[in-house]
Each structure stands twice: as structure tokens, then as C-alpha cells.
Amino acid sequence: MALIFWENPLTEKSEKPVVALLLGNESGMYETNDSYCRAIEEAGGLPVLFGFDKVYEKLSVLKPDAILLPGGAFKTPDCWYGRFGGDDSVNIRTKAYQEMIRYAHDFRLPLLGICAGIQLLAVSFCSLLTKNINGHSSGLDEAHTIRIQPGSLLADIVGPKEMVVNSRHNEAVNPNILGDGLTITAMSEDGVVEAIEMKEPWCEFILGVQFHPENLANNGNARCKKIFRRFVEAAAHHAGK
Numbered sequence: 001m002a003l004i005f006w007e008n009p010l011t012e013k014s015e016k017p018v019v020a021l022l023l024g025n026e027s028g029m030y031e032t033n034d035s036y037c038r039a040i041e042e043a044g045g046l047p048v049l050f051g052f053d054k055v056y057e058k059l060s061v062l063k064p065d066a067i068l069l070p071g072g073a074f075k076t077p078d079c080w081y082g083r084f085g086g087d088d089s090v091n092i093r094t095k096a097y098q099e100m101i102r103y104a105h106d107f108r109l110p111l112l113g114i115c116a117g118i119q120l121l122a123v124s125f126c127s128l129l130t131k132n133i134n135g136h137s138s139g140l141d142e143a144h145t146i147r148i149q150p151g152s153l154l155a156d157i158v159g160p161k162e163m164v165v166n167s168r169h170n171e172a173v174n175p176n177i178l179g180d181g182l183t184i185t186a187m188s189e190d191g192v193v194e195a196i197e198m199k200e201p202w203c204e205f206i207l208g209v210q211f212h213p214e215n216l217a218n219n220g221n222a223r224c225k226k227i228f229r230r231f232v233e234a235a236a237h238h239a240g241k
Contacts, residue, residue, distance in 0.1 A: 016046040017235035020064035039214040043228035052096030066110040066235035069117025110205035110234035118208030125179035136167040140215040143167040146194040152185035158223040165211035205234035
């Protein structure tokens with residue numbers, strides 16, 4: 001697997017569409033789950049990873065063709081749940097995700113948010129989150145069914161019916177307090193938000209999913225492979241402009 005790190009930046013434009021994603025976790029270690037990279041590469045893209053300081057500046061030099069927001073743990077302020085008056089600060093990793101979303105918006109890039117990525121996307125557009133989700137921490141294998149909204153981007157990619165997904169989270173987007181520019185396009189049977197999209201997206205691919213399609217894609221799931229294929233196709237379209 002060919003991974004390119006920020007310490008060795010690209011000097012020539014890649015023939016493959018470049019997808020930017022962050023390294024790093026809450027402890028400050030520079031690491032990532034390689035499932036994201038494998039899924040991107042199999043779909044024909046080139047994943048480029050870097051640390052979470054000066055993110056907008058790095059993206060401005062890299063000039064990627066798409067942004068992927070991977071999952072992970074975050075410092076989540078009380079105000080994200082509608083409780084005000086506590087510690088509303090965010091850490092450097094959370095700010096890095098916010099900068100990636102801002103860069104994608106500014107340069108009209110395709111964006112895929114996974115797990116924590118969908119939550120950061122939602123919060124960036126004035127949504128709230130909900131915590132203590134029960135029964136959704138079963139792991140990487142197929143766990144439960146989601147219902148997909150007909151006419152949505154996700155439905156166009158994987159089909160407008162039910163889909164069995166995995167589940168590895170205990171927080172989610174609050175379905176009752178969703179930003180005006182967003183719409184819910186998939187729900188679990190017990191009412192958890194599983195996908196969001198934009199009502200007026202800035203490009204052809206803006207999607208947030210609560211499940212982990214990268215793991216299922218790497219295990220041969222054809223519908224999850226389609227998610228990454230369409231994402232990389234959108235990145236290639238941007239690269240060709």
C-alpha cells in the first residue's frame with residue numbers, strides 16, 4: 001500500500017485523484033486505521049495523510065481533490081448537545097476537522113464523513129448531537145438494518161431500500177435538531193441517524209454516514225465499495241476541472 005505523508009509532499013500532480021485525511025487521535029499519536037486508505041486505493045484514489053496542525057495551510061499546498069473525515073474520539077463540548085454554560089472549548093483535532101470542512105466548502109470539494117466525521121459535519125451546520133446510544137457498539141461486522149431515503153445520493157449509490165451495516169458508536173446526530181441546510185437520508189430501525197446529506201450541496205458528493213463502510217468494503221461488501229467508488233469518481237471529476 002502506497003501512503004504519502006505530509007513530511008514528503010507531492011511534487012507533481014498525481015494521475016489518481018488525491019483524497020486528504022488526517023492522522024492522529026486524542027492522545028496526540030500520529031496513526032490511523034488503514035481500512036480508510038485501503039478502501040480509497042481500491043476505488044482508484046490516492047490517500048494522503050497528515051497531522052492535525054495548520055490543516056488549512058497544508059491543504060492549500062496539497063490541493064487535494066476530495067476530503068475524507070474518518071471516525072475517532074473527540075472532545076465534545078456540552079453545547080453540542082444543547083447544554084450551555086460548561087466548557088465549550090474544542091481541542092486541536094476537532095479544530096482540524098472543522099478546517100477540513102471549511103476547506104472543502106471553500107474549494108467545492110467532494111466530502112465523505114464517517115462516524116465522528118458525520119457528527120462534525122452536522123455540528124458545522126448548526127446541528128446538535130445526542131449521546132448514550134444503546135446497542136450500536138457491536139463492532140465492525142454487519143449488525144443492523146438502515147432504511148435509505150429514496151431520491152438521496154446514498155440511494156442513488158447503493159439503492160433506495162434497506163441495507164445492513166455495522167455499528168461502532170455511542171453518539172449520533174440528533175434527528176430533532178438538524179441544521180437547516182442538512183437532511184437525513186438514512187435511519188436505523190430504532191431511530192438513530194445513519195446518513196445525512198446537504199439540501200443544496202456545493203458539489204456532486206457530500207455525504208455523512210454513521211456506520212463504517214470502509215470496513216465492510218474491505219471485507220467485500222459490494223454496496224459499500226460503491227460508496228468509495230462514487231466518492232473517488234467525484235474526486236476525479238474535480239481533478240479534471
